[in-house]
Amino acid sequence: MKFYKDLSPSLRTIMTPGPVEVDPRVLRAMSYPILGQFDPEFTDLMNETMEMLREVFQTNNQWAYPIDGTSRSGIEAVLVSIIEPGDKVLVPIYGRFGHLLVEISERCGAEVVMLEREWGTVFTPQEIIDAIRREKPIIVAMVHGETSTGCIQPFDGIGAACREVDALLVVDAVATIGGVPVKTDAWQLDAVIGGTQKCLSVPSGMSPVTYNERIEAKVLRRKTIERGLREKGASLSGVKPVASNYFDLGMLQDYWSPKRLNHHTEATSMLYALREGLRLVLQEGLEVRFKRHKSHEAALVAGLKAMGLTLYGNPDCKLPVVTCILIPDGLDGESVRSMLLNTFGIEIASSFGPLKGQIWRIGTMGFSCNQKNVLHVLGALEAVLLWHRADVNVGKALQAALHQYAHAEEEQPC
Structure with a gap:
């Protein structure tokens, strides 16, 4: 029988764009006893986490909760839940992670329109606003902070331009949340995805998201149509349900709502970590x-x-x-x-x-x-x-x- 030595990772000074070092108080929180996911003590922690996420995202949105999985899980959950086949999605690309938004959108059957800038630069807001007015997309998906190039995209007027054509604005703020301002409501962002392993200094394993009633309306419309057809025994031909069960925002928000409808087993220790990380952000x-x-x-x-x-x-x-x-x-x-x-x-x-x-x-x-x-x-x-x-x-x-x-x-x- 082979014997394995005790786990003893080396101490590092981690100065990468993620993951980063984790506050010892967050690591300590992960060692606390496990609670059942419907234990009132645990659901109180869920509610507190949502409250703190609203503060960090600078939003009054009802929905602000973590997706269990790395940052990409949050991006995928939002896009998979709102993109329907044939939807036009505008993606301004100025680094690697813009291409990720394109790939996920194409997998959802979107008609993707790409704007590209040389790496190391960003778009002027007016360039994006002009493209929104020209293309009239259903969804605009953008990266806020592009870690592959070390650039940050300004958002002046982009949210308002999306409202003009009734487009939904989805923003990858994985690298920026908790480190630089992400003004969800003031910038008129419809959905924002964050990451734990960067400026929040929590281990990778959750992706906080927030979205408003405009996103929720599209999520619930798909859910209502699908449910109604199933109840009538009618064909689902022509109706494309959300491709993922795990990443379905309609099901996830039922889990995070007071209804607590069972969807998955919550990652208890990761939620402890996220709650403590958010507490430390707001304490600072x-x-x-x-x-x-x-x-x-x-x-x-x-x-x-x-x-x-x-x-x-x-x-x-x-x-x-x-x-x-x-x-x-x-x-x-x-x-x-x-x-x-x-x-x-x-x-x-x-x-x-x-x-x-x-x-x-x-x-x-x-x-x-x-x-x-x-x-x-x-x-x-x-x-x-x-x-x-x-x-x-x-x-x-x-x-x-x-x-x-x-x-x-x-x-x-x-």
């Missing part, structure tokens, strides 16, 4: 949290530039929680990442598609976003680059970051 305060992420981004950027490295992408649309760096010519980027991990216990990310081997990506998200980590990664990166005989400005990075921190402290109000 959204505006304070957003400012913290900007502060550590500024120190990291100052250090990288002082080192002599070049940032990737248009700085006017930089995502505050992800910083992309061009790999210097002639340098083996994977060798640098490997040495950072194996020698210093620091993980940074590479990228995908046309940027594979071209950039490194450093995340400053949630619990990982702190001064110790920023200074650690700058010092270690300088040492590793010197080891690889790269041309860097020795001793400049940490001093620039420290100066940035000192300057930020001076600006703090008394």
